[in-house]
Amino acid sequence: xxxxxxxxxxxxxxxxxxxxxxxxxxxxxxxxxxxxxxxxxxxxxxxxxxxxxxxxxxxxxxxxxxxxxxxxxxxxxxxxxxxxxxxxxxxxxx
Numbered sequence: 001x002x003x004x005x006x007x008x009x010x011x012x013x014x015x016x017x018x019x020x021x022x023x024x025x026x027x028x029x030x031x032x033x034x035x036x037x038x039x040x041x042x043x044x045x046x047x048x049x050x051x052x053x054x055x056x057x058x059x060x061x062x063x064x065x066x067x068x069x070x071x072x073x074x075x076x077x078x079x080x081x082x083x084x085x086x087x088x089x090x091x092x093x094x
Contacts, residue, residue, distance in 0.1 A: 041068055048075040055082060 039047065048071045052058040056078050063071060 044068060045071060048072060051075060051082075052078060 045068050048068075049058075049060070049063050052063075052071070052075060053060065056074075058074075
């Protein structure tokens, strides 16, 4: 009886392993496909607005009646400042 139970357990594991692999693989493919898609204009606008609100102290009301291009013009210098940031503790070669 023990041999039968262990073989059933082994069979369950053998069945579950490929299912887990397929599930994980599907999630990875979905994530990768999402990474390749460019942001829509609405998503770009929301991203720019969130960065300006959090890093430049802008209020949501400032964005009303602004086009995506106008928001992008305000966003670029703030984003450049974020990218150029060097933490105080790091040693910069120069």
